Every structure is written in structure tokens, then in C-alpha cells.
Amino acid sequence: MKKLSIVCFSGDFDRAVAAxxxxxxxxxxxxxxxxFFTFWGLNIVKKRRGRSFIGKGFLARIFNFLGGGFKNLPLSRLNFLGASPKLMVRMMKKRNVATLNELVQAAIQLNVKLYAxxxxxxxxxxxxEDFIPEIKEVLGVAKFLEISEGGQTLFI
Amino acid sequence: MKKLSIVCFSGDFDRAVAAxxxxxxxxxxxxxxxxFFTFWGLNIVKKRRGRSFIGKGFLARIFNFLGGGFKNLPLSRLNFLGASPKLMVRMMKKRNVATLNELVQAAIQLNVKLYAxxxxxxxxxxxxEDFIPEIKEVLGVAKFLEISEGGQTLFI
Amino acid sequence: MKKLSIVCFSGDFDRAVAAxxxxxxxxxxxxxxxxFFTFWGLNIVKKRRGRSFIGKGFLARIFNFLGGGFKNLPLSRLNFLGASPKLMVRMMKKRNVATLNELVQAAIQLNVKLYAxxxxxxxxxxxxEDFIPEIKEVLGVAKFLEISEGGQTLFI
Structure with a gap:
């Protein structure tokens, strides 16, 4: 069976859509x-409301502030011009392209495996428990490499 | 035959040069x-002047404003300091390194295949028709994976 | 022997930690x-103090200003909020996760090969001579591809 593995490092909306x-x-x-969601990419699979605040440190709170699940992801370039992911979602809808929310659901239905x-x-x-329940497992690098071995692997 | 495939997601000048x-x-x-040019990367292979404005929506117009072919690409980090890709091109010339324009031409002559x-x-x-004529084909993900299968694949 | 090759293009602290x-x-x-350190990634393996200024051109001096070895790397997203890599290092220490400095040392001890x-x-x-002595060799693209062939390759 052919294999594609993606390290989702970025939490930017456009890169998440690409992934x-x-x-x-x-x-x-x-x-x-x-x-494989890592660092900012964890934002994509974070529960919208979970614990009243996620994590205990200062950095964790900043991360929490920045994040909040895939409805709030920043857009890497357009944000500089004041445009927002919401606009892009609207545009994607108008053109009948799947939105990120739909893409996440489709991925799960197509049996894409999600790891943190x-x-x-x-x-x-x-x-x-801070993540959506579809996160199958929490993995280290060694396990991830074992899973991705022999296929195409991207870092996004 | 060995194979290298690159998903050109970024439209930043430095990343385009790397690709x-x-x-x-x-x-x-x-x-x-x-x-495989996607999202911001499409800017690299956009015609400088084509249709009077490219695309019909608001986002398309912002994209158009940001873009305009490889002569106008932003530089991911240096731009923050007010330096410009033009400076880098000048510097690349002074040091006899190929500029992006030359790299694109060289790629085409070396039979590198460009897809949108x-x-x-x-x-x-x-x-x-919004792209340079060297864009060989417009592809979806499935076709791209078929083409890249068995080689090294990068996401830039 | 299984193989992992990483093109370290980014000089951001978080991406360097990921790499x-x-x-x-x-x-x-x-x-x-x-x-394989390239462009901004070269900052990660630059000597802190070497020649009084590194490189001769204007761009080289900006690069030098931005850089200065892995203790000064910018953090791609948090910097916008005024937080600094120093904070993250502190947090990593508090949680007993290896810091970048330790990760670089560990990499060298684990026989990870570093190229510029x-x-x-x-x-x-x-x-x-502008780089830490652990940089094994200076390579072009062809040589890098030869080294990475047959393994997983990431662009970070």
C-alpha cells in the first residue's frame, strides 16, 4: 500500500488546508x-473548549491564546493585509471547495490517521484530552519514523 | 531514473530560489x-501582465496585489528590515549566482516539469492562461502523487 | 541502514528545534x-564570534545582524507577541526537555552529519571558518541528493 505522511508543524490556516x-x-x-501534529500544528486538532485554560506555563497560555482549534487559525500571509481565514473560508464555500472543517471530517472518514x-x-x-478524540495516539519521533518509513514524507 | 518532486507552496523569494x-x-x-506550484507558489509562475486583473473575488485580487510573477516576490525575513528581493538579486548577480529569473529559465531548459x-x-x-506557458499541466493531488511516487519529495 | 535527511532552510528557533x-x-x-544547512538555516551553525563581521556585502551584514548562532534565533510566531526564544528555552528547561544547544550537542554525539x-x-x-567545526563539509545540491537518496527527506 502506498503511503503519505505529513508532519504538520505549522498552525497557519493556509498550510493546514494544504496538508x-x-x-x-x-x-x-x-x-x-x-x-503527525507537532508544535503550532497541534492547534489544528485542539478542542475548541476543553479545560478552562490549557497547559500551565506562560508559553502554554500564549499558545492557547493564539490557538483554539481550526476555526481560529491565522493565515500566514494575508493576515498582514487584515484579511482573515474567515474570508477565505467564505470564498472557498462560494467556489464549492471543501473548507478546513470539512477537510478534517473527510480525512477522518477516509481513514487518515491523526497523531500528536x-x-x-x-x-x-x-x-x-486537550485534543479532538480522533487523535489516535501520542507518538515520539522514533515511532513516527517507523510509521512513515517507505513512503513519501512532507514537513508542512 | 532518480526523481525529485517539490511542492512549491510558498511564494517567498528566498524559498522560490531554494526550490x-x-x-x-x-x-x-x-x-x-x-x-508542483500551489497556493502562494502560483505567484512564481504567474504571467506579469495577463488579464487586466486576475481572478474575480476579493481574495483573488489580494493575491494578485501580492503577486505579479517572480520579479515581485516578497522575501520572507529580510522584508521586515526593508531590504528587498531586488537587493538580493543584485547581490546574487555580483557574486555570479544565477538569479531566480535565470533559474526558472535554466529549469525549463533542463527539462524540469512545471505543474499548477x-x-x-x-x-x-x-x-x-494566467500562468507562463511553460506550465505543462494543471493537476490534482492524486496525479501529483502518481508522478512523485518513488522519489524524494519536498514541501517548500 | 535507514536514513533521514533534513534541509534546514529556516533559521527560526522553533523550526530549528523541530529539525x-x-x-x-x-x-x-x-x-x-x-x-543540510542552507540560507537562514546557516545561522543555526554559525560561530557566535568569529570574524569581526561575517561576509562582505550589505545582505551578508543584515544576515549577520539577524543571526549570530543558535542562541539568538528568532521564533517564528511567538516573536510577534514579544515572547522570546529565551522564554521558550527556560520553559523547555523547566520541563526537562532538551534545549536547542543540548540538541545540537546530542546530535553531534549521536553522529548526525552536518553539512553547509x-x-x-x-x-x-x-x-x-564562519561555522562551528562540526560542519563536516560544504556541499552542492548534487552531492546532497546523492547522500539523501533512498531515505526520507524533509525541508524545514
Missing amino acids: FTMATGAAAVNYEVNL CEMSMIILGLEK | FTMATGAAAVNYEVNL CEMSMIILGLEK | FTMATGAAAVNYEVNL CEMSMIILGLEK
């Missing part, structure tokens, strides 16, 4: 697809 | 090289 | 690991 577009596109043609990175969860003081 | 440096370097040692991403063209309201 | 976390994690389970990119050194007017 999920590739993931669902690959899964639709029967690839085994693994998404152990190390960045430790740095940011996050726990498994 | 084309790797592409031409690989092609020069007989790799099959595929460049269907999905991001739909989102941004772009059409095939 | 070295993956590198050391892979080396710990007996991967051959190659790190010839082309970007030419653009930026840098020489081999």
Missing part, C-alpha cells in the same frame, strides 16, 4: 495517510 | 524533476 | 541522519 487537501486527496486514491507529537505536548504542557 | 536551486541542481545530474495545482487555482479564481 | 528533535530522535534509533550549502554561502559571502 488536509493532500491528505484527503491521497486517501481517496487508497494511500495510507498519517498526519509527544515532545511538543510536553513543552507546551498539553495532554491528550 | 529552483534544488530543481536545477538535480536536473543537471539527470534527475527527473517535477515542480488545480484546487488552489479554483480557490483563487485563476485559469491556465 | 534537531527529529534528527536526534532518528539517530537514537540508528538512522543515518544528514542535516555551498550556493547560499556564496550568496551570503560566508566561508567554512
Whole structure:
């Protein structure tokens, strides 16, 4: 079985859309697809409201402030001009392209596997319950490499 | 035949230079090289003057404003200090390193294949005629994976 | 022997941490690991104090100003909020996660190979003596591809 693995490091809306577009596109043609969320990418799979505040440190709180699940992701370039991911979602809808929310749902239905990175969860003081339940497992680098071995691997 | 495929997501000048440096370097040692332009990366292969304005929506117009072909690409970090890609081009010339324009031409002559991403063209309201004629084809994810399978693939 | 190769393009602190976390994690389970520092990534392996100023051009001086070895790396997102890599290092220490400095040392001890990119050194007017002595070799693209062939390759 062909394989695509993506390290989702960025929490930017456009990069998240790119990651999920590739993931669902690959899964639709029967690839085994693994998404490994790390650092800012963890924002994409964070529960919207979970614990009253996530993590205990200062950095964790900043991370929490920045984040809040895929509805609030910053957009890497357009934000500088005051445009927002909301605008892009509207535009994607108008053109009948799947929005990130729909892409995440489609990925899950297409059996894309979602993993969270152990190390960045430790740095940011996050726990498994802070993420959407579709996060299958919390993994370290060694396990991720074992899973991705023999396929195409991208860092987004 | 060995293979290198690059997803050119970023439209930043420095990242575009990195992508084309790797592409031409690989092609020069007989790799099959595929460049897949998506989202901001489409700016690199956009015609300078084509239709009076490209795309129809608001986001498309912002994209158009930001872009305009590889002569106007932003530089990811230096721009913050007011330096410009023009400065870097001058510096590259002074040191006899190929500029992006030359790298694009070299890539084409070395038979590097350029593709545009269907999905991001739909989102941004772009059409095939908006790009330089060297864009060989407009592709979806499935086709891209088929082309890149078995080689090294980078996301830039 | 399984292989992981990383093109370290970014000089951002968080991305450097990601690169070295993956590198050391892979080396710990007996991967051959190659790190190829290019453009902003060269900052990670630059000597703190070397020549009184590094490089001769204007761009080289800006690069020098931005950089200065891994103790001064910018943090891609948090910097916008005024937080600094120093804060993150403190937090990493509090949580007993290896800091970048320790990760670089660990990488070297785990026999991770560090290379510098010839082309970007030419653009930026840098020489081999500007880098930490652990930089094994200065390479072009062709040589890098030869080294990374057959393994997983990431662009960070």
C-alpha cells in the first residue's frame, strides 16, 4: 500500500488546508495517510473548549491564546493585509471547495490517521484530552519514523 | 531514473530560489524533476501582465496585489528590515549566482516539469492562461502523487 | 541502514528545534541522519564570534545582524507577541526537555552529519571558518541528493 505522511508543524490556516487537501486527496486514491501534529500544528486538532485554560506555563497560555482549534487559525500571509481565514473560508464555500472543517471530517472518514507529537505536548504542557478524540495516539519521533518509513514524507 | 518532486507552496523569494536551486541542481545530474506550484507558489509562475486583473473575488485580487510573477516576490525575513528581493538579486548577480529569473529559465531548459495545482487555482479564481506557458499541466493531488511516487519529495 | 535527511532552510528557533528533535530522535534509533544547512538555516551553525563581521556585502551584514548562532534565533510566531526564544528555552528547561544547544550537542554525539550549502554561502559571502567545526563539509545540491537518496527527506 502506498503511503503519505505529513508532519504538520505549522498552525497557519493556509498550510493546514494544504496538508488536509493532500491528505484527503491521497486517501481517496487508497494511500495510507498519517498526519503527525507537532508544535503550532497541534492547534489544528485542539478542542475548541476543553479545560478552562490549557497547559500551565506562560508559553502554554500564549499558545492557547493564539490557538483554539481550526476555526481560529491565522493565515500566514494575508493576515498582514487584515484579511482573515474567515474570508477565505467564505470564498472557498462560494467556489464549492471543501473548507478546513470539512477537510478534517473527510480525512477522518477516509481513514487518515491523526497523531500528536509527544515532545511538543510536553513543552507546551498539553495532554491528550486537550485534543479532538480522533487523535489516535501520542507518538515520539522514533515511532513516527517507523510509521512513515517507505513512503513519501512532507514537513508542512 | 532518480526523481525529485517539490511542492512549491510558498511564494517567498528566498524559498522560490531554494526550490529552483534544488530543481536545477538535480536536473543537471539527470534527475527527473517535477515542480508542483500551489497556493502562494502560483505567484512564481504567474504571467506579469495577463488579464487586466486576475481572478474575480476579493481574495483573488489580494493575491494578485501580492503577486505579479517572480520579479515581485516578497522575501520572507529580510522584508521586515526593508531590504528587498531586488537587493538580493543584485547581490546574487555580483557574486555570479544565477538569479531566480535565470533559474526558472535554466529549469525549463533542463527539462524540469512545471505543474499548477488545480484546487488552489479554483480557490483563487485563476485559469491556465494566467500562468507562463511553460506550465505543462494543471493537476490534482492524486496525479501529483502518481508522478512523485518513488522519489524524494519536498514541501517548500 | 535507514536514513533521514533534513534541509534546514529556516533559521527560526522553533523550526530549528523541530529539525534537531527529529534528527536526534532518528539517530537514537540508528538512522543515518544528514542535516543540510542552507540560507537562514546557516545561522543555526554559525560561530557566535568569529570574524569581526561575517561576509562582505550589505545582505551578508543584515544576515549577520539577524543571526549570530543558535542562541539568538528568532521564533517564528511567538516573536510577534514579544515572547522570546529565551522564554521558550527556560520553559523547555523547566520541563526537562532538551534545549536547542543540548540538541545540537546530542546530535553531534549521536553522529548526525552536518553539512553547509555551498550556493547560499556564496550568496551570503560566508566561508567554512564562519561555522562551528562540526560542519563536516560544504556541499552542492548534487552531492546532497546523492547522500539523501533512498531515505526520507524533509525541508524545514
